[in-house]
Amino acid sequence: MAMGTNSGVDTGSEVPGLAGVPLLGSLFDLKSDSLGTYLRAQHRHGDLVRITAGPPGMRAELYCVFSPAGAQQVLATDAARFRKDNHFYQEVRDSFGNGLLTSQDEDYLRQRRLVQPLFTRRRVDGYAEAVAAETDAVIASWGQALDGVVDVSDEMMHLALRAVARILFGTDVEATADVVAECFPVITDYVLRRGYSPANIPRHWPTPGNRRAAAAMDELYGVCDRIIAQRRRAPGAGAGAGAGSPGEDLLSLLAAARSSDDGEFDASELRDQVLIFLLAGHETTATSLCFALHLLARHPEQQDRAREEVSRVLGGRTPGAADLDRLPYLTQVLKEAMRLYPAAPVIGRKAVAATRIGEHTIPAGADVILAPWVTHRHPAYWPDPDRFDPERFTPEAEAGRPRYAWFPFGGGPRACIGQHFSMLESVIALAMILRAYAFEAVDTEIPVGAGITLRTDGPARCRIRRLDAR
Secondary structure, eight states, X not given: OOOOOSSSOOOBSOOOBOOOBTTTBTHHHHHHHHHHHHHHHHHHHOSEEEEEESSTTSOEEXXXXXSHHHHHIIIIITGGGEESOSHHHHHHHHHHOSSTTTOOHHHHHHHHHHHGGGGSHHHHHTTHHHHHHHHHHHHHHGGGOGGGEEEHHHHHHHHHHHHHHHHHHGGGHHHHHHHHHHHHHHHHHHHHHHHTOSSOOOTTSOOHHHHHHHHHHHHHHHHHHHHXXXXXXXXXXXXXXXXXXXXXXXXXXXXXXXXXXXXXXXXXXXXXXXHHHHHHHHHHHHHHHXXXXXXXXXXXXXXXXXXXXXXXXXTTSOOOGGGGGGOHHHHHHHHHHHHHSOSSOOEEEEESSOXXXXXXXXXXXXXXXXXXXXXXXXXXXXXXXXXXXXXXXXXXXXHTSOGGGOOTTOOGGGOOTTHHHHHHXXXXXXXXXXXXXEEEESOSOOOEEESSXXXXXXXXXXXEEEOSOO
């Protein structure tokens, strides 16, 4: 695969464009069904497609990269040429701070060096007890489910939020979880509206939308700042996430993180990291668990096989971190759910240098779209791509595919730092839930859309039946 430089790059053939309507291009298609629009673009025009949207003078031009090789080039091989400088990331940054998800350059490198020791496998494995405790609480609450029906989208969002809040804040989880649950939807909807709009009014103008978002941010920032101040006054206060000795909840560890070269986080930087971990740490895992349960509810044979593995491996005991490697089929189920419903269905970048990808060149300054939603359904790598089949993720099958045919956690130097935690939480929670309940889908189709993460646009209800063995 050839790659050029800013000067003298081989432009190759012209990038094919998706046909839209006069003057507005694909604006309405992207607004009504962006994921479907990206799929149609790949099916009609191949692995690099240009999509225009908006009126002249306010027009966005998106270069969409759909192949595994192209995704690897953007995220890994040529990562320095593709930055988080686009309009959408700026809106996320303005609302959720300059944490690991949004920071760049030396800010990012410094943050990563300070945070990385807190996400070693050994450290993350220590949070298994907290995940199990929150899962047990959700399982117990289902005994009161009306007509034996639960919405697994809502329930898994509640579970994932409680788990990540407990791990971040320890015993202060009660002071934070309700605030996050109330404020996050307001802020994320605000980010989405602004992030996908070609022009926005200033945030400080006193419009109803600006005021609602500002109030939600003030409340969310306030609870984080109060707990951070408490930790700085009395290290270890509020600990008890189930991670071991006092002071080992993640906020305490972040507050104590320091090095001779990178210093330590000040209070504002701590809040930025906490907000990003809350955002990325609960919505993504909730999505994976929701759709794993939804898919198993629609496929009873695979559900029974996963439950048999759980019962055989665990018996009646609570799962721990060591059980991840002992539950290979359950892990395959989760990976297949993340293929069909990746929590980050679209990833954006800004090209800072003209770069040849395949037979075409993406120009400097272009907005670039990677779409796991599309690449995970690429027919060249996924036969019958819409079919749920956990056997796609046996070790032999994985070895036969390109590395970036499946990339729910991104890749390259900015791959998600929390991917082991996400898998740990998902495997433990799913194992405990399947041992307690059998599932039958009430809603067989769930409409989805691309937000900051993949979002359900309708209920995901399942009828549940309590099993004798826990």
